[in-house]
Each structure stands twice: as structure tokens, then as C-alpha cells.
Amino acid sequence: MTDVQFSIPARERDGHGRRHSRRLRREGQVPAVLYGDGKPANPLSLEARVLRKLLADERVFTNVITLEFPDRKETALIRDLQMHPYKEEVLHVDFLRVHAGERxxxxxxxxxxxxxxxxxxxxxxxxxxxxxxxxxxxxxxxxxxxxxxxxxxxxxxxxxxxxxxxxxxxxxxxxxxxxxxxxxxxxxxxxxxxxxxxxxxxxxxxxxx
Incomplete structure (x- = not known):
């Protein structure tokens, strides 16, 4: 476990489906979802440029990340990444809600x-x-x-x-x-x-x- 604190701005999104995801990517955003803790899945989007910088540090995959929404913060782990088949491009991210002390x-x-x-x-x-x-x-x-x-x-x-x-x-x-x-x-x-x-x-x- 590292002492580095990982965080990334996030925002809610209402749209669903491939067309909506393609539009987000054209706008420099990456679709994602936050789930777990007995709560409904929460669709969100991340800025692709900021996400690339975050993922450049391999420690991010085994450390808690703070998702900073405009009105709140959520702590999560990266559960899955969907990558483009031949480009260095993240297509989708799955986050799992976690809390201190939880196994x-x-x-x-x-x-x-x-x-x-x-x-x-x-x-x-x-x-x-x-x-x-x-x-x-x-x-x-x-x-x-x-x-x-x-x-x-x-x-x-x-x-x-x-x-x-x-x-x-x-x-x-x-x-x-x-x-x-x-x-x-x-x-x-x-x-x-x-x-x-x-x-x-x-x-x-x-x-x-």
C-alpha cells in the first residue's frame, strides 16, 4: 500500500448505449460506472486526458481512488478496464465502491x-x-x-x-x-x-x- 493519494474528477451522466458512449469519447470523455455497496449502478464520465495520467502509475490498480463529484466524493477501486483493440485508448472503466476497513x-x-x-x-x-x-x-x-x-x-x-x-x-x-x-x-x-x-x-x- 502506497502513501500516494489517487483522485480524479467525475461527473454524472444520464445517457446510455453505444451512441451516447461514442459521443462522450468524441468530446474527450470516457464513460464509466460505479457500483457496489448495495447501491444502484451509477453511470459517470471521466476526462480522458486526466484518466490517462492517472493510469500511467501502475499503483493506481491496487489503491483506493477518490472520485470527486461536484457535490460529493466516493472511494472506489478499479475493477475493470475496457481497452480499444489496437489503440492505447480506454473505452470504459468499472469502479467498485469501497470503504475503510472493508475486505x-x-x-x-x-x-x-x-x-x-x-x-x-x-x-x-x-x-x-x-x-x-x-x-x-x-x-x-x-x-x-x-x-x-x-x-x-x-x-x-x-x-x-x-x-x-x-x-x-x-x-x-x-x-x-x-x-x-x-x-x-x-x-x-x-x-x-x-x-x-x-x-x-x-x-x-x-x-x-
């Missing part, structure tokens, strides 16, 4: 430490990242920005699973609650080029004479 679940990135000094990699092994993110449960305000995995001592043939990762107090790795101790990272022995060529030859289809 929430969120996808959090996994960051690997000491890759350059990993024992297994230095001895010729190949690093395999089985997971790049994991679902966590934690109180609002205590959500980790990332789950850090130290792989300095990982040897060839070894792996690290979720149950072996230390997490901050109050944070739970959700898969472990379902007895799903996923592999996070491992180091495999590197095959030589000759071995790879031999395997390819053996698996090639046999053609008729």
Missing part, C-alpha cells in the same frame, strides 16, 4: 526479485514464470501493490508455490483458501540444441515412400 478481493501482480542472481539461472537453468498475478483478499488500505517473490536461492529443478510466499499481515492469497497451491515460478534445466533437434526429428510425421 475486498483484487488481482495483484507478482514481482520476482533477484532474477539476475538466481542460483539456478546462473548455473544454466531456464526460469519459468507460471503466474504473473494472483487474487488476494485484504482490508481496503492494506492491499499490497504487488506480491514479491525472492528467487535468489532457487535451484535447477526447484519451484516455489503460493504457500511458500510470505505476505503482509491481513493479506490472504485466495487460491490457498480453496486448497489450490499453485506453482508460481520454477527453474528448468536447459536442453542443448542437439537434444531439441533430436526430439523434433522423433516427433516429425512419417511420410510415405
Amino acid at each position: 475486498v478481493t483484487l488481482h495483484v501482480p507478482i514481482h520476482f526479485e533477484n532474477e539476475a542472481t538466481c542460483v539456478g539461472v546462473k548455473s544454466g537453468g531456464v526460469l519459468h514464470r507460471a503466474l504473473v498475478e494472483v487474487v488476494v483478499e485484504a482490508p481496503v488500505g492494506q492491499l499490497p501493490e504487488a506480491i514479491v517473490v525472492d528467487i535468489a536461492q532457487l535451484q535447477v529443478g526447484e519451484s516455489i508455490h503460493l504457500s511458500q510466499i510470505p505476505v503482509p499481515a491481513g493479506v490472504k492469497l485466495v487460491p490457498l483458501s480453496h486448497d489450490d497451491d499453485k506453482e508460481v515460478v520454477s527453474v528448468h534445466s536447459a536442453r542443448t540444441g542437439a537434444e531439441a533437434d533430436e526430439e523434433t526429428a522423433e516427433s516429425a510425421p512419417v511420410t510415405g515412400e
